[in-house]
Amino acid sequence: MENEYSSAEALAADPAFIEWVQHPTPANTAVWKRWLAQHPDQSAELHLARQLVTMWQLSPIGPPADAQATVWAAIQAQKNAPAYPVRHQRPAPTRRRRIGTLTTVVGMLLLLTGTVWYWQTRSLIEYASAEAPRTIRLPDGSTVVLNTGASVRFPQHWSADEPRTVSLTGKAQFSVSHQSNNQRFIVQTPDQLQVEVLGTVFTVDEQARQTRVVLTSGRVRLHVASQSNPINMVPGELVDIPANTKEAIIRRRVEPAVYSAWTTRQFIFDNTTLGEMADLLTQDIGYRIEFTDPALRDRRMTIHLPTRNPDVLLAAIAEANDLTVSTVTPKHLRISPKL
Numbered sequence: 001m002e003n004e005y006s007s008a009e010a011l012a013a014d015p016a017f018i019e020w021v022q023h024p025t026p027a028n029t030a031v032w033k034r035w036l037a038q039h040p041d042q043s044a045e046l047h048l049a050r051q052l053v054t055m056w057q058l059s060p061i062g063p064p065a066d067a068q069a070t071v072w073a074a075i076q077a078q079k080n081a082p083a084y085p086v087r088h089q090r091p092a093p094t095r096r097r098r099i100g101t102l103t104t105v106v107g108m109l110l111l112l113t114g115t116v117w118y119w120q121t122r123s124l125i126e127y128a129s130a131e132a133p134r135t136i137r138l139p140d141g142s143t144v145v146l147n148t149g150a151s152v153r154f155p156q157h158w159s160a161d162e163p164r165t166v167s168l169t170g171k172a173q174f175s176v177s178h179q180s181n182n183q184r185f186i187v188q189t190p191d192q193l194q195v196e197v198l199g200t201v202f203t204v205d206e207q208a209r210q211t212r213v214v215l216t217s218g219r220v221r222l223h224v225a226s227q228s229n230p231i232n233m234v235p236g237e238l239v240d241i242p243a244n245t246k247e248a249i250i251r252r253r254v255e256p257a258v259y260s261a262w263t264t265r266q267f268i269f270d271n272t273t274l275g276e277m278a279d280l281l282t283q284d285i286g287y288r289i290e291f292t293d294p295a296l297r298d299r300r301m302t303i304h305l306p307t308r309n310p311d312v313l314l315a316a317i318a319e320a321n322d323l324t325v326s327t328v329t330p331k332h333l334r335i336s337p338k339l
Helices: 009-013 017-024 028-039 040-055 067-081 095-122 257-263 276-283 294-298 310-321
Strands: 123-126 134-137 144-148 151-155 164-169 171-173 185-188 194-198 201-206 210-217 219-222 231-233 235-242 252-255 269-271 288-291 299-306 323-327 332-335
Touching: 009 017, 017 028, 017 040, 028 040, 040 323, 123 144, 144 151, 144 219, 164 201, 164 269, 171 257, 185 252, 185 288, 201 257, 210 219, 210 269, 231 235, 257 269, 257 276, 269 276, 276 288, 276 294, 288 294, 294 332, 299 310, 310 323, 310 332
Parallel strands: 164 185, 288 332
Antiparallel strands: 123 151, 134 144, 144 171, 151 164, 171 201, 185 194, 194 219, 201 210, 210 235, 219 231, 235 252, 269 299, 323 332
16 A cells, blocks of 8 residues: 555555455455545545546446347358359350450450549548547548547548548547648538648537537638638637527637547546536537536536546546536436535
8 A cells, every 4th residue: 555646546546445445344444544544635535536446337248139140140041052153054155256255354344443443542431430439540641539429531542732631520639740742631520610720639529519629739720601711720729610600609728638538538627617527528428417506617626537437527526526416317417515
């Protein structure tokens, strides 16, 4: 056991602490009570660490219920299939017919080769992420991290005289490589927003109600269909473009790490308000979170969680701020002071 711990996460990683939380005995309980008496300033970290250990659960992913039957049917189909296709005998062709046939085949092969080359160079590639963030490498060396449910489309090859264009649905983080010819990089979303880039790291979150862009580094220019002038962003800035063109565009300074932590399956908040944390859970996971006291939204908190589990985050918020999180419906939560 260490004398002090740098954070609740470090405490929750201690095997002796985990053993005590999961299998308490009079002996190990006495040990940790004595430790807490010697380090009363780490009481909050201890309570949070208990939440991390007790709420950390891994759900094993098993095969579908009908997997065995599907595999067996495939084996039987393969077993009963003929070893070779049945061919019907035809009269041998004459020399003239052979030449004509050969010419036709060569022509078809040339046409097919040209068609394949065309589609290999011009066809669109599409990637999607189903259950977890997925990293995609683009033809120019740039990378895209797709969030759950997001997808991108882009040409297999970009010519040097046209912009590198990517179509995005959902949420993704882009790390764009700069080209020697200053070739533009453009991200397009279904609401006709264009994010123009030269070389930078940024996140685009396209949703039904709005599209959010957060710039980590570099330069970004937003072309909004409803605006005559583009929006030039600076690092550390967030811009919300509402789908309803009558609503105002929101532009503010933020900590970019808060909005990119999903790429590493973490929650990272540095002196962040509870309101902004709740908004992020709403944006990313679809939660509806209400505060019984609006002043609670202005409370600030710093926490780094090595898991993207929203239940762990909510438990940490409640424990550190003496709050209660109650469930109205599975994704409708209410946060109020403890009575």
